[in-house]
Amino acid sequence: MLLDQWGRPLRDLRLSVTDRCNLRCTYCMPAEVFGPDHAFLPRAELLSFEEIERLARIFVGLGVEKLRITGGEPTLRRDLPDLISRLAGIAGVRDLAMTTNGLLLPRLAGDLKAAGLARVTVSLDSLDPQVFGQMNGLGVSPQKVLDGIEAALRAGLGVKINTVVKRGVNDAHLTELWRGLREFGPVRFIEFMDVGNHNGWNMDSVLPSGEVLARLAEAGPLTPLAPAQRGEVATRYRDTEGHELGLISSVTAPFCGDCTRARLSAVGVLYTCLFAGQGHDLRGPLQAGASDTDLRGQIQAIWQGRRDRYSEERSEAGNAERVKVEMSHIGG
Ligand code: SAM
Ligand code: SF4
Ligand code: SF4
Numbered sequence: 131m132l133l134d135q136w137g138r139p140l141r142d143l144r145l146s147v148t149d150r151c152n153l154r155c156t157y158c159m160p161a162e163v164f165g166p167d168h169a170f171l172p173r174a175e176l177l178s179f180e181e182i183e184r185l186a187r188i189f190v191g192l193g194v195e196k197l198r199i200t201g202g203e204p205t206l207r208r209d210l211p212d213l214i215s216r217l218a219g220i221a222g223v224r225d226l227a228m229t230t231n232g233l234l235l236p237r238l239a240g241d242l243k244a245a246g247l248a249r250v251t252v253s254l255d256s257l258d259p260q261v262f263g264q265m266n267g268l269g270v271s272p273q274k275v276l277d278g279i280e281a282a283l284r285a286g287l288g289v290k291i292n293t294v295v296k297r298g299v300n301d302a303h304l305t306e307l308w309r310g311l312r313e314f315g316p317v318r319f320i321e322f323m324d325v326g327n328h329n330g331w332n333m334d335s336v337l338p339s340g341e342v343l344a345r346l347a348e349a350g351p352l353t354p355l356a357p358a359q360r361g362e363v364a365t366r367y368r369d370t371e372g373h374e375l376g377l378i379s380s381v382t383a384p385f386c387g388d389c390t391r392a393r394l395s396a397v398g399v400l401y402t403c404l405f406a407g408q409g410h411d412l413r414g415p416l417q418a419g420a421s422d423t424d425l426r427g428q429i430q431a432i433w434q435g436r437r438d439r440y441s442e443e444r445s446e447a448g449n450a451e452r453v454k455v456e457m458s459h460i461g462g
Pocket of ligand 3 (some may be wrong): 384385386387389402403404405439440441
């Protein structure tokens, strides 16, 4: 088994397929930074679907079992169902999922499901139009996301919901959010993280998961669930009606010790941590004619050398100044 320097296996691969997005969430791509003049990755530099499939096959050969498509907003990538059917055809892939803001699901969910996508995680931070509109930077209504969630469910896709919690921004109505969304699938509350370099993160704007849990428990008793597998990032609970709640405590209870994820950007740069400053270019060798064996050897060496544990080191000297990859390049 391929293990990194801390004995962590390579199990998950997140594939970012674009750095573009149709929202401007303040915690990810704030509109004042990602404005009309922002230079996105040139389309010609994006990995083609053939290239993504080829790399994904090599990763699966090295132990990856789960693939997650992300972005930017992955549904903006043209012909996305074609990529899904290529990835679904790789023997050894046990789970094929996508993280999305849901806006384009009414148009795409059926084709994605037919192509072999199993599940979507849809991000929705508030059911209050004012609050959600402010958080997504463009005034988009939560109803648009709910329409996407409903389309996904109608198409037969599994649905989970991700909510990023920012203290003083969307934490006033967490129980209403939980009550409103739990019918659709597991809801996961994520601590606001210091990803990228532009979201103005500070510890005061993090609402610790412990506090989220205390507030949600006001809506009814919650029973802790045992982890289903290694590398599971959410601590899970169930309410009395069987709805599932997850807490992702990346800041207050880091889970680096179990981090089995690699991330490939839309231009083929491999990152071994969400907070990495630098990645490893795989597109260069791929396009220079490297064989599968060469690429496999490179990926193997990168993973074997991996020592990342940023979230556990966050408060150590020097880390606050670190320049990190943007979330829109590697997709969370
Ligand atoms: N555009 C898609 C979406 O929003 O679901 C996929 C990409 S997005 C970068 C992936 C996930 O990262 C989303 O659930 C988003 O809410 C989360 N995210 C982005 N910035 C974050 C931050 N600063 N802290 C915590 N989660 C964040
Ligand atoms: Fe776009 Fe997703 Fe980032 Fe929001 S979190 S700006 S939807 S990529
Ligand atoms: Fe994994 Fe890096 Fe997050 Fe730690 S900080 S859990 S190593 S991605």
